[in-house]
Amino acid sequence: MVSLKESMGKxxxxxxxxxxxxxxxxxNPKVVALYNEFHSKGFNIISVSLDGDAGDWKEAIAKDGLTWTQVSNLKEMDDPIVKRYGVTxxxxxxxLDATGKVVGIDLPQSEMKRKIQELLQK
Known part of the structure; x- marks a missing residue:
């Protein structure tokens, strides 16, 4: 069980x-690059997999080098979190900023990097 409250302050x-x-x-390589660049400065990632097969999911995590928190209910698009966040x-x-407020959705890589830098300097 993972809670977003654990990420508060980051x-x-x-x-x-x-x-x-x-x-x-x-x-995924772009996300890995962001993590590698900013994690030591207070940046965190939680990946929510919409997989249905645990083996495929775990293999992809290893192959893509995703070293941060990974969660999945293995329910694909029927996962309750999909509805909660309105993911289509x-x-x-x-x-999310350090208070948990959503400050960007689907930002392009360059804008994401700029926004993370800005948030980490606050």
């Missing part, structure tokens, strides 16, 4: 993805 990216989603897999397609990302 700039956090919530990343909705799945192993079978090729656009997601293409984005993946990849979808939500950038």
């Amino acid at each position: 700039v956090t990216l919530i990343d909705f993805w799945a192993s079978w989603c090729m656009p997601c897999r293409k984005e 397609l993946i990849p979808t990302t939500f950038l």
Whole structure:
């Protein structure tokens, strides 16, 4: 069980993805780069997988080098968190400030990086 409250005080990216989603897999190296650059400065990522098969999910995590918190109910798009966040397609990302407020949704990479830098300096 993972709670977003555990991330309070940190700039956090919530990343909705799945192993079978090729656009997601293409984005993963960019997410890894953000994590590597900013994690030591207080940046956190929680990835929410919309997979249905645990083996495929775990294999993708290892292959793509996703070293941060990973969660999945293995219910694909029927996962209750999908409805809660209004996710209709993946990849979808939500950038949260240190108070947990959503400050960006699906930001382009350059804008995401700029926003993370800005939030970490506050």
